[in-house]
Amino acid sequence: MSKVKVRTPFFETSTKNYIYGDDVLEFAKACDAASQKHDIDVLFIAPYTEIRRIREQCPNLIILAPYMDTLQPGRGMADVLPEAVKAAGADGVVINHVERPMTLSAIRKTIDRAKELEMLTFVCADTVEEAMAVAQFKPDIINPEPSELIGSGQASDMSFVAETIKAVKSVDPDIMVEQAAGITTAQQIYDFIMAGSAAAGSASGILSSDDPYGLLDDMVAAVKRAKEDLARGGE
Amino acid sequence: MSKVKVRTPFFETSTKNYIYGDDVLEFAKACDAASQKHDIDVLFIAPYTEIRRIREQCPNLIILAPYMDTLQPGRGMADVLPEAVKAAGADGVVINHVERPMTLSAIRKTIDRAKELEMLTFVCADTVEEAMAVAQFKPDIINPEPSELIGSGQASDMSFVAETIKAVKSVDPDIMVEQAAGITTAQQIYDFIMAGSAAAGSASGILSSDDPYGLLDDMVAAVKRAKEDLARGGE
Amino acid sequence: MSKVKVRTPFFETSTKNYIYGDDVLEFAKACDAASQKHDIDVLFIAPYTEIRRIREQCPNLIILAPYMDTLQPGRGMADVLPEAVKAAGADGVVINHVERPMTLSAIRKTIDRAKELEMLTFVCADTVEEAMAVAQFKPDIINPEPSELIGSGQASDMSFVAETIKAVKSVDPDIMVEQAAGITTAQQIYDFIMAGSAAAGSASGILSSDDPYGLLDDMVAAVKRAKEDLARGGE
Amino acid sequence: MSKVKVRTPFFETSTKNYIYGDDVLEFAKACDAASQKHDIDVLFIAPYTEIRRIREQCPNLIILAPYMDTLQPGRGMADVLPEAVKAAGADGVVINHVERPMTLSAIRKTIDRAKELEMLTFVCADTVEEAMAVAQFKPDIINPEPSELIGSGQASDMSFVAETIKAVKSVDPDIMVEQAAGITTAQQIYDFIMAGSAAAGSASGILSSDDPYGLLDDMVAAVKRAKEDLARGGE
Numbered sequence: 001m002s003k004v005k006v007r008t009p010f011f012e013t014s015t016k017n018y019i020y021g022d023d024v025l026e027f028a029k030a031c032d033a034a035s036q037k038h039d040i041d042v043l044f045i046a047p048y049t050e051i052r053r054i055r056e057q058c059p060n061l062i063i064l065a066p067y068m069d070t071l072q073p074g075r076g077m078a079d080v081l082p083e084a085v086k087a088a089g090a091d092g093v094v095i096n097h098v099e100r101p102m103t104l105s106a107i108r109k110t111i112d113r114a115k116e117l118e119m120l121t122f123v124c125a126d127t128v129e130e131a132m133a134v135a136q137f138k139p140d141i142i143n144p145e146p147s148e149l150i151g152s153g154q155a156s157d158m159s160f161v162a163e164t165i166k167a168v169k170s171v172d173p174d175i176m177v178e179q180a181a182g183i184t185t186a187q188q189i190y191d192f193i194m195a196g197s198a199a200a201g202s203a204s205g206i207l208s209s210d211d212p213y214g215l216l217d218d219m220v221a222a223v224k225r226a227k228e229d230l231a232r233g234g235e
Numbered sequence: 236m237s238k239v240k241v242r243t244p245f246f247e248t249s250t251k252n253y254i255y256g257d258d259v260l261e262f263a264k265a266c267d268a269a270s271q272k273h274d275i276d277v278l279f280i281a282p283y284t285e286i287r288r289i290r291e292q293c294p295n296l297i298i299l300a301p302y303m304d305t306l307q308p309g310r311g312m313a314d315v316l317p318e319a320v321k322a323a324g325a326d327g328v329v330i331n332h333v334e335r336p337m338t339l340s341a342i343r344k345t346i347d348r349a350k351e352l353e354m355l356t357f358v359c360a361d362t363v364e365e366a367m368a369v370a371q372f373k374p375d376i377i378n379p380e381p382s383e384l385i386g387s388g389q390a391s392d393m394s395f396v397a398e399t400i401k402a403v404k405s406v407d408p409d410i411m412v413e414q415a416a417g418i419t420t421a422q423q424i425y426d427f428i429m430a431g432s433a434a435a436g437s438a439s440g441i442l443s444s445d446d447p448y449g450l451l452d453d454m455v456a457a458v459k460r461a462k463e464d465l466a467r468g469g470e
Numbered sequence: 471m472s473k474v475k476v477r478t479p480f481f482e483t484s485t486k487n488y489i490y491g492d493d494v495l496e497f498a499k500a501c502d503a504a505s506q507k508h509d510i511d512v513l514f515i516a517p518y519t520e521i522r523r524i525r526e527q528c529p530n531l532i533i534l535a536p537y538m539d540t541l542q543p544g545r546g547m548a549d550v551l552p553e554a555v556k557a558a559g560a561d562g563v564v565i566n567h568v569e570r571p572m573t574l575s576a577i578r579k580t581i582d583r584a585k586e587l588e589m590l591t592f593v594c595a596d597t598v599e600e601a602m603a604v605a606q607f608k609p610d611i612i613n614p615e616p617s618e619l620i621g622s623g624q625a626s627d628m629s630f631v632a633e634t635i636k637a638v639k640s641v642d643p644d645i646m647v648e649q650a651a652g653i654t655t656a657q658q659i660y661d662f663i664m665a666g667s668a669a670a671g672s673a674s675g676i677l678s679s680d681d682p683y684g685l686l687d688d689m690v691a692a693v694k695r696a697k698e699d700l701a702r703g704g705e
Numbered sequence: 706m707s708k709v710k711v712r713t714p715f716f717e718t719s720t721k722n723y724i725y726g727d728d729v730l731e732f733a734k735a736c737d738a739a740s741q742k743h744d745i746d747v748l749f750i751a752p753y754t755e756i757r758r759i760r761e762q763c764p765n766l767i768i769l770a771p772y773m774d775t776l777q778p779g780r781g782m783a784d785v786l787p788e789a790v791k792a793a794g795a796d797g798v799v800i801n802h803v804e805r806p807m808t809l810s811a812i813r814k815t816i817d818r819a820k821e822l823e824m825l826t827f828v829c830a831d832t833v834e835e836a837m838a839v840a841q842f843k844p845d846i847i848n849p850e851p852s853e854l855i856g857s858g859q860a861s862d863m864s865f866v867a868e869t870i871k872a873v874k875s876v877d878p879d880i881m882v883e884q885a886a887g888i889t890t891a892q893q894i895y896d897f898i899m900a901g902s903a904a905a906g907s908a909s910g911i912l913s914s915d916d917p918y919g920l921l922d923d924m925v926a927a928v929k930r931a932k933e934d935l936a937r938g939g940e
Contacts, residue, residue, distance in 0.1 A: 017311045021322030047316070048283035049323035067313035075439070076252045078302035078335035081282070087256025088284035100313035101573040104566060104603060105596050105617075126575050133574060133603035147575075204310070336808040339801060339838060340831050340852075361810050368809060368838035382810075487781045491792025517786070518753035519793035537783035545909070546722045548772035548805035551752070557726030558754035570783040674780070 002140055003118040004062055004091040007041045009193045009230075011223045012122075012143075012178060012201030013216070014045035014066070016099075019207065024050045025057065030213050032058035034220040040227070042220065043122070043201070045094055048080065055089025064122055065090040067100050070109045082113050092120025096134065098147040104133075111137045122178075128160075128167050135171035141199070142168050145181040155182040161195050184209070186218035193226035237375055238353040239297055239326040242276045244428045244465075246458045247357075247378075247413060247436030248451070249280035249301070251334075254442065259285045260292065265448050267293035269455040275462070277455065278357070278436070280329055283315065290324025299357055300325040302335050305344045317348050327355025330374065333382040339368075346372045357413075363395075363402050370406035376434070377403050380416040390417040396430050419444070421453035428461035472610055473588040474532055474561040477511045479663045479700075481693045482592075482613075482648060482671030483686070484515035484536070486569075489677065494520045495527065500683050502528035504690040510697070512690065513592070513671070515564055518550065525559025534592055535560040537570050540579045552583050562590025566604065568617040574603075581607045592648075598630075598637050605641035611669070612638050615651040625652040631665050654679070656688035663696035707845055708823040709767055709796040712746045714898045714935075716928045717827075717848075717883060717906030718921070719750035719771070721804075724912065729755045730762065735918050737763035739925040745932070747925065748827070748906070750799055753785065760794025769827055770795040772805050775814040787818050797825025800844065803852040809838075816842045827883075833865075833872050840876035846904070847873050850886040860887040866900050889914070891923035898931035 013031060015024050028044055035042040044061045046054050055063055065085040069076065073083060085093065095110050096102045102110070107123065114121045121139035125131040131144040144164040146156060156179055165177045179192040180201035192200040202219060209215045248266060250259050263279055270277040279296045281289050290298055300320040304311065308318060320328065330345050331337045337345070342358065349356045356374035360366040366379040379399040381391060391414055400412045414427040415436035427435040437454060444450045483501060485494050498514055505512040514531045516524050525533055535555040539546065543553060555563065565580050566572045572580070577593065584591045591609035595601040601614040614634040616626060626649055635647045649662040650671035662670040672689060679685045718736060720729050733749055740747040749766045751759050760768055770790040774781065778788060790798065800815050801807045807815070812828065819826045826844035830836040836849040849869040851861060861884055870882045884897040885906035897905040907924060914920045 014312070017306060017308055017314060017316040017319065020308065020316055020319040024319075045312070047319050049286055049319050051284055053287060071252060073252055073255065076334055077249070077280070077329065077332040079252060081252040081255055084252065084255040084282050084284050094312065096574060097312040098575075099311055101575055103571040104574050104577060104600055105568075105571055107574060108597065108600060108603075127578065129606045130574055130578060133578075133606040136599045136603040136606075331809060333810075336810055338806040339809050339812060339835055340803075340806055342809060343832065343835060343838075362813065364841045365809055365813060368813075368841040371834045371838040371841075484782070487776060487778055487784055487786040487789065490778065490786055490789035494789075515782070517789050519756055519789050521754055523757060541722060543722055543725065546804055547719070547750070547799065547802040549722060551722040551725055554722065554725040554752050554754050564782065567782040569781055 002092065002120040004120055006043070006062060006120065006140070006176070008176060008198040009223050009227050010041040010043060010062075010199045011035075011189070011220050012043040012045070012180060012199055013206060014201075014203040015047070015207065016203055017047070018204070020047065021050075025053055027212070028054040028058050028061060030216055032060045034217050035060040037217075038220045038224040040220050040223045043092075043199075045203075046090075048085065048088075051085060051088040051090050062091045062120065063089055064092045064094050064120065066094050066097065068093050068110060068113075070106065070113045082117055082119070086117050086119060090119065092122055092140070095121060095123045095139070097124045098126065098145060107134060108137050111139050128164055131164050131177075132167050132171055135168050135175055138172055139175065141176045141178055143178045143180055143201070144168075155179075155184070155188050158191070158195055161192055161197060165196050186215070186222040189219045190222040190226045193223055194229065199223075237327065237350075237355040239355055241278070241297060241355065241375070241411070243411060243433040244458050244462050245276040245278060245297075245434045246270075246424070246455050247278040247280070247415060247434055248441060249436075249438040250282070250442065251438055252282070253439070255282065256285075260288055262447070263289045263293050263296060265451055267295045269452050270295040272452075273455045273459040275455050275458045278327075278434075280438075281325075283320065283323075286320060286323040286325050297326045297355065298324055299327045299329050299355065301329050301332065303328050303345060303348075305341065305348045317352055317354070321352050321354060325354065327357055327375070330356060330358045331369070332359045333361065333380060342369060343372050346374050363399055366399050366412075367402050367406055370403050370410055373407055374410065376411045376413055378413045378415055378436070379403075390414075390419070390423050393426070393430055396427055396432060400431050421450070421457040424454045425457040425461045428458055429464065434458075472562065472590040474590055476513070476532060476590065476610070476646070478646060478668040479693050479697050480511040480513060480532075480669045481505075481659070481690050482513040482515070482650060482669055483676060484671075484673040485517070485677065486673055487517070488674070490517065495523055497682070498524040498528050498531060500686055502530045504687050505530040507687075508690045508694040510690050510693045513562075513669075515673075516560075518555065518558075521555060521558040521560050532561045532590065533559055534562045534564050534590065536564050536567065538563050538580065538583075540576065540583045552587055552589070556587050556589060560589065562592055562610070565591060565593045565609065567594045568596065568615060577604060578607050581609050598634055601634050601647075602637050602641055605638050605645055608642055609645065611646045611648055613648045613650055613671070614638075625649075625654070625658050628661070628665055631662055631667060635666050656685070656692040659689045660692040660696045663693055664699065669693075707797065707825040709825055711748070711767060711825065711845070711881070713881060713903040714928050714932050715746040715748060715767075715904045716740075716894070716925050717748040717750070717885060717904055718911060719906075719908040720752070720912065721908055722752070723909070725752065726755075730758055732917070733759040733763050733766060735921055737765045739922050740765040742922075743925045743929040745925050745928045748797075748904075750908075751795075753790065753793075756790060756793040756795050767796045767825065768794055769797045769799050769825065771799050771802065773798050773815065773818075775811065775818045787822055787824070791822050791824060795824065797827055797845070800826060800828045801839065802829045803831065803850060812839060813842050816844050833869050836869050836882075837872050837876055840873050840880055843877055844880065846881045846883055848883045848885055848906070849873075860884075860889070860893050863896070863900055866897055866902060870901050891920070891927040894924045895927040895931045898928055899934065904928075
């Protein structure tokens with residue numbers, strides 16, 4: 001479906017609106033460098049205004065828009081046209097982030113619209129049941145994030161991780177399950193990948209750390225290390 | 236307040252979502268050229284994804300974002316941060332467009348937030364009463380657009396034009412009043428400016444014409460001609 | 471969960487906002503009479519303002535509120551408090567009707583809130599996939615209504631009926647599946663029940679007919695007839 | 706316009722969603738009794754589900770719905786039809802309460818719809834500028850409530866009271882201005898009326914007091930006392 005093939009395990013991050021303008025580009029470049037250095041795919045959720053510039057300067061990143069509408073080209077002054085974010089360089093789109101909840105039908109239609117444009121679909125869900133619900137629409141990636149953990153510095157526990165992976169896979173084994181809520185350390189990234197997650201991510205955790213660039217690199221390195229340890233069949 | 240000083244009469248246009256990507260840039264460049272050629276300010280409402288590129292390549296345009304939220308830097312995954320659109324190059328923002336209606340308080344707060352960032356405020360209103368209502372918040376520009384005319388190819392009549400100008404000026408004589416609903420010809424542009432409008436604009440009218448670039452140039456020329464005729468004290 | 475036990479097959483109807491005030495009560499009384507006459511459960515979706523009066527005068531009806539919020543008692547001036555609709559006499563609530571689409575999380579939370587109050591949950595879905603999605607939250611009833619059919623006078627075809635029943639039952643066999651989109655005749659009611667639906671319903675179809683009361687009675691009678699034919703093992 | 710003539714000064718109250726069911730009726734009856742006892746008009750904002758019952762049992766109250774939509778009779782499953790709340794007994798409607806913010810156009814259309822049905826319009830505004838903005842639509846009553854004060858137990862200061870009255874009257878001297886934010890004592894009620902308010906109100910303040918019924922009666926008595934003192938030309 002999606003034009004971009006994501007290699008697992010991968011890392012995902014975002015600047016949300018903590019920073020803006022050149023600071024976003026600078027952070028994206030660091031992500032791009034870490035992706036290249038560790039040979040790990042990095043999904044980067046970029047503000048609409050920065051998508052094109054990041055696309056031009058960060059060839060390794062898989063770029064996601066934080067949201068899009070489902071309109072077709074035409075009216076809709078302030079709507080986010082799928083074709084527009086794709087033309088700017090987005091490889092995919094975030095759907096139903098807890099800071100931008102969507103109706104059930106809008107979730108379904110956005111996934112359909114993204115598939116039509118061969119864009120990657122990354123859908124957020126609040127609970128195990130929500131994860132299973134959105135799995136019915138066969139997105140590429142599901143990110144189950146208990147909303148009370150987001151930005152809290154407190155991560156999901158391992159039983160939630162295991163349960164969501166099992167639940168989503170029971171609906172559709174092809175869907176990749178990522179964990180991202182409340183992650184603040186590279187060790188958590190490693191542990192979540194080792195526990196079977198296709199990916200792990202962090203946004204607030206990195207941006208509020210004392211050394212964001214260092215932590216970013218450590219986290220991507222942790223994905224790499226987990227990948228190798230898994231390949232080795234071990235722990 | 237606004238960093239950019241808009242010279243009246245001016246012209247305003249937008250691509251809405253009729254076109255996207257490189258087509259938007261190409262159209263913006265034509266607007267930029269017409270602005271320079273006729274020495275008339277052109278306000279260009281650009282999709283978020285194209286703001287930065289247009290800013291870099293179209294030095295004459297006054298660029299507006301089609302909407303923005305009022306959050307401060309921080310969380311808000313898919314929100315449009317005022318600082319972000321400004322950093323990308325937007326000189327101002329459209330508020331309460333009929334295709335993106337806003338609550339009364341959000342209108343007020345967005346105007347306040349824009350002033351804080353020295354951004355130009357361009358507020359839409361459906362009726363004379365709505366125009367007077369939003370005038371209380373002292374935006375730079377008010378665009379009274381009877382919603383049933385937008386995209387209809389049928390323009391406001393002269394009595395509506397005269398009435399809205401008088402009404403807005405009675406609240407605050409410094410507010411510029413633009414007419415843009417349903418305009419499809421350069422003659423309408425000329426007539427509306429001669430009738431006292433600070434500006435006139437067209438979006439659908441241009442983009443659905445057989446010769447958009449020709450019509451665009453004619454319209455900006457019409458603003459220029461009206462400006463000169465008004466200076467000459469004539470009609 | 472729900473205090474009220476619904477006997478299948480049942481009939482469901484609503485006045486939406488086609489009529490109001492005493493006309494709603496009069497129609498509810500006719501539904502109540504048909505329910506008693508044919509010994510068939512009738513679910514009646516009532517405007518908030520009429521719930522209490524209908525509860526008092528129509529003892530046979532199972533009354534549903536058309537929507538409710540999830541707030542706890544407290545602030546929320548215009549919110550619909552679950553405890554308030556229950557206290558007024560509602561036995562259950564409609565969730566995610568196509569004319570009131572809800573976010574995925576709101577659907578889940580409303581179902582949880584209704585269960586807490588032992589209220590019946592009746593959830594609408596646009597497609598087979600949406601039906602399977604909301605089935606994850608284990609509501610009592612799912613009503614798959616292709617939105618393009620609602621109020622159209624054109625009903626779902628039998629393959630959609632069979633497919634949705636099978637799909638929902640594959641997630642949770644206890645969920646009752648109703649068909650209601652575009653039904654205008656008693657024969658359709660009969661056919662949909664015979665095809666395995668737990669229920670069938672009609673709103674616009676009845677209210678826009680020449681003889682609403684006659685049609686209503688015929689439809690409830692059709693449910694009864696289908697029930698008997700099914701009991702007889704026949705088709 | 707409005708069928709009901711409100712006599713000033715009046716008192717306004719509401720149960721919001723702090724209580725529900727029979728408790729609302731009981732409180733409404735106390736308001737009705739206080740209205741009769743002190744010969745002061747009391748506006749009572751009632752949950753949709755209780756409007757009819759209160760109308761039947763509380764002849765002295767002027768009843769307001771907490772919100773309504775602007776649809777005409779027809780579809781709109783969960784919408785609040787103006788004709789329906791009127792038929793249930795509402796004399797008027799609250800518009801743009803801070804807990805239910807409305808778009809500028811919806812505010813205008815709801816006022817128009819209410820006037821069409823001869824319903825009283827009670828519009829909330831966050832600031833002096835918002836009060837002047839909504840005054841353009843000529844509602845019967847404006848309630849300027851700084852949103853940070855609502856439910857806070859901290860009332861508006863006298864300069865805000867004087868300023869809002871002057872501001873609204875400068876737009877339209879016929880509009881009644883009420884103060885209600887954060888009022889918790891009968892003395893505040895008295896002071897606000899003496900300062901020129903057409904009315905004063907309290908909801909959270911009463912419902913969270915130790916003796917709601919006593920405080921309610923004191924507040925209505927305070928309106929009466931202020932009325933008499935004003936008639937006497939005194940202060």
